[in-house]
Ligand SMILES: Nc1nc2c(c(=O)[nH]1)N[C@H]1C(S)=C(S)[C@@H](COP(=O)(O)OP(=O)(O)OC[C@H]3O[C@@H](n4cnc5c(N)ncnc54)[C@H](O)[C@@H]3O)O[C@H]1N2
């Protein structure tokens with residue numbers, strides 16, 4: 001079977017993906033979510049002409065000849081209104097956020113006054129409208145201030161609150177169930193037998209899924225037995241997974257059963273085996289409405305495939321279709337010519353202090369089982385299939401991790 005190009009596989013995977021599942025969440029849970037509908041203000045903000053300062057509501061014309069003595073006819077704190085109308089020669093004591101009394105057209109800050117009993121003397125002039133926030137200054141009723149599809153930041157959540165929404169309609173988080181497979185695996189914290197290792201990939205993959213907005217379910221570890229794997233697939237379906245991610249058992253060995261079990265359960269295979277390194281045995285398919293992504297078991301392979309395939313899939317389900325931005329760096333060493341598989345070389349980044357450019361140092365060992373090296377990497381150097389040999393200082397394409 002020929003290997004499929006990464007780009008073609010990604011196009012197949014993302015073709016027709018969307019998510020129309022919408023839920024309402026309280027404001028306290030809205031930050032970081034994707035807004036599912038336009039949101040219009042249900043009121044003006046401020047809802048009235050409001051004082052921006054602590055001082056006196058005045059008529060600006062009364063302050064032409066200074067000092068000007070005005071009679072203080074009342075007081076209006078925030079949350080209260082002044083009943084009645086102010087006339088020439090009068091002032092109302094006012095505080096920040098309070099509605100401006102009828103008849104007043106400016107706020108004189110208290111620092112520019114002298115108070116004496118029921119009278120206040122203005123020491124400075126004030127222009128018409130000074131320190132008054134007109135009704136609707138911030139936003140007006142009916143105005144769409146939050147548009148569908150945005151990634152809600154804390155600022156936008158605060159805006160939603162000030163528009164008087166207690167809940168916000170957001171796209172549901174894609175549900176990603178993650179299954180590790182293999183007789184050799186035990187969960188972290190247990191005592192493995194001499195021939196066993198610790199299952200680690202599922203935690204890294206879950207973290208990557210959550211990073212881009214998914215909800216995850218750790219299905220644990222299935223032994224290399226068909227019925228054990230089948231039971232876990234059923235568990236994913238019962239949970240309502242949008243995506244089932246399997247880890248391991250994707251290759252061609254006698255104990256690589258995952259694809260067989262999925263096929264027996266009714267999966268339509270989308271693609272299998274990609275021209276990439278690491279990640280060659282990657283598989284994708286559909287089991288009913290559930291997307292299935294079969295990641296290779298080697299720890300670095302599963303993590304790189306999650307970057308290149310799982311994260312874009314989740315993001316597409318959240319309507320976020322732009323691709324991960326790639327950058328360029330200078331190579332710190334010569335590289336030989338590449339074969340048919342697109343290479344993702346683990347590398348450390350260093351900043352050239354003279355030019356400000358990134359310099360990428362590929363690790364000398366690139367074994368896809370070496371998680372400690374991968375954890376230390378800053379980027380992946382992407383080398384297309386059949387890339388010619390490259391020299392130190394040549395430009396290279398990197399994906400910053
Ligand atoms: N004859 C061939 N053999 C292999 C090929 C091939 O094309 N022909 N491909 C190789 C490549 S490339 C990869 S990658 C691996 C992937 O194989 P599987 O997806 O079947 O993975 P496993 O065999 O189950 O495991 C590989 C390796 O990773 C460890 N592993 C698995 N799951 C976990 C986990 N959850 N946490 C930590 N480590 C895990 C497992 O113990 C193995 O050491 O196949 C090559 N073989």
Ligand code: MOO
Nearest residue numbers: 278279280301368
């Ligand atoms: O290409 Mo496989 O994904 O090691 O290491």
